[in-house]
Every structure is written in C-alpha cells, then in structure tokens.
Amino acid sequence: MEFDGDLDTTEMLYDVGGERPHDEADVRLDDQLTAPPLGPPPYLSPSSASTFRSCARRWKFRYIDRLADPAGEAALAGTFAHRVLEILMDAPASERTTDRAREIARSVWPETESDPDFVALALNDVQKHRFRWLGWTAIEGLWRLENPEDITVVATEQKVDTVLGDVPFRGIVDRLERESARADAGLVVSDYKSGRAPSPRFQQDRLDQVMLYAAAVEASSGERPRAARLLYLGQCIIETEVTPELLDASMAALHDTWSSIDQAVSSTTYEASPGPLCGWCPYAGQCEEGLAELELRRSAGRIRSSAPSLRFLAAAS
Numbered sequence: 001m002e003f004d005g006d007l008d009t010t011e012m013l014y015d016v017g018g019e020r021p022h023d024e025a026d027v028r029l030d031d032q033l034t035a036p037p038l039g040p041p042p043y044l045s046p047s048s049a050s051t052f053r054s055c056a057r058r059w060k061f062r063y064i065d066r067l068a069d070p071a072g073e074a075a076l077a078g079t080f081a082h083r084v085l086e087i088l089m090d091a092p093a094s095e096r097t098t099d100r101a102r103e104i105a106r107s108v109w110p111e112t113e114s115d116p117d118f119v120a121l122a123l124n125d126v127q128k129h130r131f132r133w134l135g136w137t138a139i140e141g142l143w144r145l146e147n148p149e150d151i152t153v154v155a156t157e158q159k160v161d162t163v164l165g166d167v168p169f170r171g172i173v174d175r176l177e178r179e180s181a182r183a184d185a186g187l188v189v190s191d192y193k194s195g196r197a198p199s200p201r202f203q204q205d206r207l208d209q210v211m212l213y214a215a216a217v218e219a220s221s222g223e224r225p226r227a228a229r230l231l232y233l234g235q236c237i238i239e240t241e242v243t244p245e246l247l248d249a250s251m252a253a254l255h256d257t258w259s260s261i262d263q264a265v266s267s268t269t270y271e272a273s274p275g276p277l278c279g280w281c282p283y284a285g286q287c288e289e290g291l292a293e294l295e296l297r298r299s300a301g302r303i304r305s306s307a308p309s310l311r312f313l314a315a316a317s
Helices: 024-030 046-054 056-064 073-090 098-113 116-121 125-144 200-221 244-267 276-280 288-299 308-316
Strands: 152-164 167-178 187-193 227-232 236-241
Touching: 046 056, 046 200, 046 244, 056 244, 073 098, 073 116, 073 125, 073 152, 073 167, 073 187, 098 116, 098 125, 152 200, 167 200, 167 244, 187 200, 200 227, 200 236, 200 244, 276 288, 276 308, 288 308
Parallel strands: 187 227
Antiparallel strands: 152 167, 167 187, 227 236
C-alpha cells in the first residue's frame, strides 16, 4: 500500500456523508456498554450525550435497543488517522516525521482492512485507494497545524472514567500535553477531528466535548488543564482557555442531558428531531418522522443524492 503521490483529496475528505454526531474514540467506549436492555445507561460519554441532544429517538435505537450503528467510510478513515497519530505521538519527538507517519500507516492498514465495518463497505480497488487517501490526508493535515516534534506529550488515547457533578462520565482523550517541557507548564487537552470544521456559531458546542475532558482530567489527576483544543486536521485549531465558568456551563449541560435521559427512560418517550442528519441516520427506516423528513427533503431537492438513508425511501415504497 502506498501513501505517497499527488492526489489532492482535501475537499473529498471534508465532504463525505456529513459529519458523524459522535467521535470515533467514544464509539469504541460506548460499544462496551453493559446496561440491561431498557435500563438507563451506566454513564455518559460525549458521543452518547451529543446523540441524545441531537435526537432522543436515535439515542434510543442506539443505546436502549442496541441496534447496529455501523461506521461509514468517513468515520472509519478518521479512526484510521487517529490510530496512526496515536502511535506517532507516542514516539520520541525527533521521530515524529511524515516519513515515520507513512511507515506507521502501512503497518496499521491491515487492522483497518480487516475491521468488519470496513469489510462491510465492500469497496473495490479504486474505492480502497480513495479511502487510504482520505485517511492519509487527515494524518498529513496535522503538519499544517503544528510541528509534532514540538509537542510535549503527557498521554495519548487516555481513558477517563469519573463522576462529573452527579453524572458518571467516560471518554478517551486523544492527547494530553504540556505547553512546554517545564514540569510546571500548563496542561492542554487536544482532540483530533477529521470532519469539517464548524462555523463560528457552532464552535462552542463542539468545545463542550473537550471542556468535559478537561473536567475529567482534573477530577482524575487533581490538575486543571489550562486550555482545551480541537485540531481539525488540515484546517484549523479551535482553542479555548479552561475557566471555572466554562467548566460549570459544560457540566451543567451534561447534568441536564443526564436528567432528560432519565425522564425519557422513565416515560419510555423518545422524541424524534427530524432534520438534515436524517439523511445519515442508520435508523431512519424505522422512524416514521425520519422517513417523512427524507421524503420532504428529496421532493424539495434539499438532500444530497449520496445520503445513505435515502435507500429507506425505496424500501418503504
């Protein structure tokens, strides 16, 4: 497998199937849920909380009914990039080069190629080549944001399992670092993103995720990170200072989501939230409101023909 060439896939990477409503790292943790069917989840992660706020019906299908939510091509490419960057950033600073990243990508590729979700995509050779370039474009995008050799890494893929306020919380921190090599330098929580960077008015919602990671790091280690960052690979860095006010706001939102989930489970009422994401919801075919939304958007020409959930309309007709 080759990871060098002149194919420019930046536009392709950031325009494949819309953005997944939860990050790939959290999906791996969420798959370990052991709560009994029809019972409340034992914890919240950023992805499960985001899913509920986006659409309680989708959350019910995923976390109560345990229906399959297979990762799509863009999400799998992002997971591949995360894995390569994890290994790269665990290496000594002097070895964090693009040449080394290519070597890691080649060694990691068999893991992705044998993943059941990847196999289920049934990609032909041309599509597999395109997929590899999706992943490599994300990986290479790190150098457009920073010099990896300058980062003082504390941990990568660090699992956090704690209680924030009254909410059991779990997640995976992509990268925890210090602002310099000095022992007293501030901590920074960084999270890789391979999707499209949000517009300014949606940035704070995305920052809530890393703010919760910052709160979890503080709860686990006793040290409050100074900053939290979203690294949109190849695009931009969105950073915020970790302040008591922002921490309180993010934790309050988490508490509200936890309370809303408890109420939904108790009443067995999970309201649907029809909208653009119905086009990429794997459960749209089992949701009356979702099917109606898809038909409305297709009739109005307000949905891309590549939206995978459109197949449910054909099945319903």
